[in-house]
Amino acid sequence: MLTALLYGVLASAGLLAGAAIGLVTSPPRRLVAAVVAFGSGVLVSALTFELMEEAFAEGSPVFTIGGFLLGAVIYVVADVLLERMAARSPRREGRDPRDVVAGAEHVPQTAEQATVSGLALLVGAALDGIPENAAIGIGLAADGPGLALVLLGAVFLGNLPASMSSAVGMRQEGRSRAYILAAWGAVALVCTLATVLGYSLLSGLSPNLIGAMLALAAGGILAMLADTMMPEAFQNGGPLVALATAVGFACAFLLSHLAG
Secondary structure, three states: OHHHHHHHHHHHHHHHHHHHHHHHOOOOHHHHHHHHHHHHHHHHHHHHHHHHHHHHHHOOHHHHHHHHHHHHHHHHHHHHHHHHHHOOOOOEOOOOOOOEOOOHHHOOOOHHHHHHHHHHHHHHHHHHHHHHHHHHHHHHHHHOHHHHHHHHHHHHHHHHHHHHHHHHHHHHHOOOHHHHHHHHHHHHHHHHHHHHHHHHHOOOOOHHHHHHHHHHHHHHHHHHHHHHHHHHHHHHHHHHHHHHHHHHHHHHHHHHHHOO
């Protein structure tokens, strides 16, 4: 349990580090896009050759594929609902914290609009991180540190640029520094708890349910990659992010084999 907690804290530390950087500077979009693309490649490798392979080894194909598709459906449904909530603010154009209108801090909004939009942003950020961090805990319980270390590196690399650019967007929206730090601190706490919960959930489960849980996390991660990380990387970095994605995939593949 303590090991899962440590892994969760280390993975979530990328959120706080990125938010802190985003409060004091605005990194070049291409640099951020390259890091996001690298993290995407790592996650693709991890969910394909680690999570899904382990899921098939533990459970039946029906439970594995069912869990995988359910994870993707859960993510997509929650994402659509949160995007609609966030868009209720006249300062925003979508759920992503970077989707702010020009001169957002000067656009009037009611307290209710600000509260609903802010809540949607926080829950959305947690939604992106929960399947990743849960997968770390699940992988740690099912396969030991090998799988968990690969996922830890991928999640940290994905968290850093995500919270960094989000903090920049929240600043442009007019959010205070205290609000931004508190918001990302809350998201980091939720994601850390997801790691511990993912580790604990496997205790006493049947092999079929273990396979389904591993696949559920993989499905949520793949949906998040397709919905958030990859489109964002391409939009801000152009075709060269394809190379960064390939490098991330290769590094994760090599690390997984070296870790045994």
